[in-house]
Amino acid sequence: MDAREPLGLRERKKLRTRETIRREAFRLFEANGYPNTTVEQIADAAEVSPRTFFRYFPAKEHVLIDDDLIPPIIEAFRSAPPEMPPLTAYRHAVTSTFAALSPPERENALRGQSMMYSVPEAQGLLYSHYVRLIRLISEALIDRLPHVRDAFERRVLAGVIVGVLLSVSDGTPLPGDPIAAGMEILEARLNLGPL
Known part of the structure; x- marks a missing residue:
């Protein structure tokens, strides 16, 4: 995110996964509406498991x-x-x-x-x-x-x-x-x- 400290490969991968989950969630919220979008749909679109989703976000609203x-x-x-x-x-x-x-x-x-x-x-x-x-x-x-x-x-x-x-x-x-x-x-x- 900034140039203060270079991130290691693992941290960069985590950031990319988090950004992908958020991006796909926003896309689905915009297409289907927030209440009609499930965590399972977000996880599927981001190509992660629901369990992985919950490692990054404790609940759907936390994506926001x-x-x-x-x-x-x-x-x-x-x-x-x-x-x-x-x-x-x-x-x-x-x-x-x-x-x-x-x-x-x-x-x-x-x-x-x-x-x-x-x-x-x-x-x-x-x-x-x-x-x-x-x-x-x-x-x-x-x-x-x-x-x-x-x-x-x-x-x-x-x-x-x-x-x-x-x-x-x-x-x-x-x-x-x-x-x-x-x-x-x-x-x-x-x-x-x-x-």
Whole structure:
């Protein structure tokens, strides 16, 4: 996905299998509808067994969430230049992570996000995805805002960032202009300096 560390053959094969499963699932969801597509159909189209499907995804709706993007976004957030305010750093992290994706990876990510917001069965998963993201951003804020020592305060600040993602992603789940514009509005209106 990016040039930070070359992956070994086994890891590349796992990534290809995961991408194939997602790509075939999206194709079937679009052709047959999400509720009418079974795990068995997805596995068959991806040329894997249902058991292999479940090694990569605990349930069908998990195909919609691209958890592989979270670690590089959080890492880019942590390693953004220290003089960048947190909101600018987060915007930078999302933009640079998506820019590093190959065209097939980007297409899978965007297709999954678009479906994630339109499939009612994924709503609970979406909630847990955002709660996890709040926790990870909160942990990363230890590095970005060392003067904020209170865990509750960091969690509230992380919740504000995720709130922007929630408010701009519903209906337009793309990592570009809507998220960047939302973060810019928040930056202009919110001072993240010491209390």
